[in-house]
Amino acid sequence: MTAVRIEGLRKAFGAKTVLDGIDLEIRRGEFFALLGPSGTGKTTLLRILAGLELPDAGTVLAPPRRTTVYQEPRLVQARRVLANVTLGLPRSAGDAGLAALAEVGLEGYGTAWPATLSGGEAQRVALARALVRDPELLLLDEPFAALDALTRLQMQEMVAELCARHRPAVVLVTHDVDEAVRLADRVVVLREGSFAVEQPIDLPAPRDRDDPAFIAHRSLLLSHLGVTPGSGVTPRSGVTAGSGVTAGSAGEYRHTP
Numbered sequence: 001m002t003a004v005r006i007e008g009l010r011k012a013f014g015a016k017t018v019l020d021g022i023d024l025e026i027r028r029g030e031f032f033a034l035l036g037p038s039g040t041g042k043t044t045l046l047r048i049l050a051g052l053e054l055p056d057a058g059t060v061l062a063p064p065r066r067t068t069v070y071q072e073p074r075l076v077q078a079r080r081v082l083a084n085v086t087l088g089l090p091r092s093a094g095d096a097g098l099a100a101l102a103e104v105g106l107e108g109y110g111t112a113w114p115a116t117l118s119g120g121e122a123q124r125v126a127l128a129r130a131l132v133r134d135p136e137l138l139l140l141d142e143p144f145a146a147l148d149a150l151t152r153l154q155m156q157e158m159v160a161e162l163c164a165r166h167r168p169a170v171v172l173v174t175h176d177v178d179e180a181v182r183l184a185d186r187v188v189v190l191r192e193g194s195f196a197v198e199q200p201i202d203l204p205a206p207r208d209r210d211d212p213a214f215i216a217h218r219s220l221l222l223s224h225l226g227v228t229p230g231s232g233v234t235p236r237s238g239v240t241a242g243s244g245v246t247a248g249s250a251g252e253y254r255h256t257p
């Protein structure tokens with residue numbers, strides 16, 4: 001069943017065309033990742049799917065039950081954790097809110113204040129706030145980018161499990177090639193307003209970064225992102241090959257300080 005359908009999408013800001021001729025179909029339960037250099041319109045596409053931005057041309061069909069998790073948790077500091085999770089929902093949503101907190105490993109945190117949480121915990125609250133709305137479409141705008149490398153890996157694992165259980169259609173915007181290959185059923189590279197490459201990732205879960213097939217996917221995507229093997233650095237776009245890792249020679253990666 002199709003969850004999202006985009007046809008002939010075009011979006012410009014003033015004289016600058018950001019997205020041009022985008023066609024996209026995402027199935028229910030599919031995990032779709034969007035990679036691309038900085039400023040190529042990834043967030044704009046996500047905002048259009050969220051209904052926060054209107055296209056200039058084309059059609060966009062997206063389910064009404066959709067929710068976004070951003071890079072920063074965006075919690076209301078004056079409300080306790082459970083109230084943040086159920087913000088805007090009827091009082092009867094309290095139990096579902098507690099269940100969502102338990103699902104993200106935050107049982108017993110309902111009465112805590114946001115200021116007392118670590119960055120990873122706060123981001124898990126944001127995830128619970130999304131889950132409790134039972135989204136048909138989950139929009140993830142670099143949700144792990146501000147986390148330390150270890151927390152990021154744990155969060156990726158958690159999101160993979162939650163999405164496998166709840167089966168929303170997911171659109172993940174990321175700069176992290178490994179994250180995309182680890183999580184997605186399909187990865188698209190956005191360049192100069194349109195899709196430069198579309199790559200299905202048909203690897204079984206859990207995915208191992210050292211698996212030759214994983215490395216092959218990573219190398220191909222990096223080449224489409226303009227990362228030249230052996231450069232030892234990421235391009236100006238800020239694209240990374242993994243958590244705290246930059247591309248070295250083909251298939252080899254080194255940690256950055």
Ligand SMILES: Nc1ncnc2c1ncn2[C@@H]1O[C@H](COP(=O)(O)OP(=O)(O)OP(=O)(O)O)[C@@H](O)[C@H]1O
Nearest residue numbers: 013014018036037038039040041042043044045175
């Ligand atoms: N409201 C706006 N008004 C004018 N220009 C905008 C607006 N929103 C985005 N843009 C421009 O559109 C282009 C695409 O922005 P967008 O945030 O979608 O890129 P991105 O691929 O998500 O970038 P990044 O990876 O750096 O987050 C940029 O040049 C940006 O300056």
